[in-house]
Amino acid sequence: MTSYTDIFNHYREHFYCRVEQEYSWYKQPGNLRDAVERAFLSINEKGEIEDHQSRYGIPKCLPLAAEIALEHLDTQCIIDFDNFNSIYQFVRSVRKKVKGFGELANYDVAMRIAHYQGCGELQVVYLHAGVKTGFRALGLNEKNRRIIPIEEFPEPFNQLSGDHLENLLCLYKKMLDGSSVEFPKTCIRPKRNSSSINKNGRVC
Structure with missing residues (x-):
């Protein structure tokens, strides 16, 4: 390319x-508490730990992170979960207490919760x-x-x-x-009324 x-x-x-499809899995829980737990545990639909969280010993810290997150959630105002940055900061507050739970996990977990809350795009x-x-x-x-x-x-x-x-x-x-900003003239932007565009305005 x-x-x-x-x-x-x-x-x-x-x-x-x-x-x-990955986001859809994290949207399925019936309540925010279950969604937060699923996001922190990082176990996908196949019962496997997500790739990013399967590295460098991270799996060992995920249950602890989930436990602390649920404890924090009990004292958290639900309105704090209406935008990504607030959710990111919530996850960050958990990250500070869990050794091995890094920046990438912080982002990934926050993104899963945000998609459950409808503010992930x-x-x-x-x-x-x-x-x-x-x-x-x-x-x-x-x-x-x-x-x-x-x-x-x-x-x-x-x-x-x-x-x-x-x-x-x-x-x-x-x-x-090694790529260039120059791109083929045959590449056109998708038409917004295309039947292949999903409900989020993305072609799928």
Whole structure:
């Protein structure tokens, strides 16, 4: 893949729907308490620990993180869970008390809870771990910023929501370093009235 559009299209074809299916699993619990527990335990629909949380001994700390999260939840105002940043800070408060529960787990768990709450489709990208590498590969300067609006990204990446763009930057960080902003003229933006566009306005 030699262009941004090649990478964009490859992500849409091979990863977009897979990620949405993952989010659907974390939307299924019947109440917020169960959703928070599922998000922290990071066990997918197949009964396996999610890839990101299966590394470096993280699985051992997940039950403790879930336990602490549920204790915190008992004293948390439900209105604090109406936006991603508040949810992210809630998870961060748990992270501070659990050794081995890192920045990537913080983001992933917060994203699962946010999708359960209906506020997971972000208009910004949180820079962390491999996402920073992908961001720099685009030739962009993070300038000590942690959160980047999607409109600052080049076409066609800014057609994605921030949660998907974060995923793309991490997955394709090495390819982005050797790719070009130039893209084929045959690549057109999806029509908004297309029957293949799902309820979130994404092509699937």
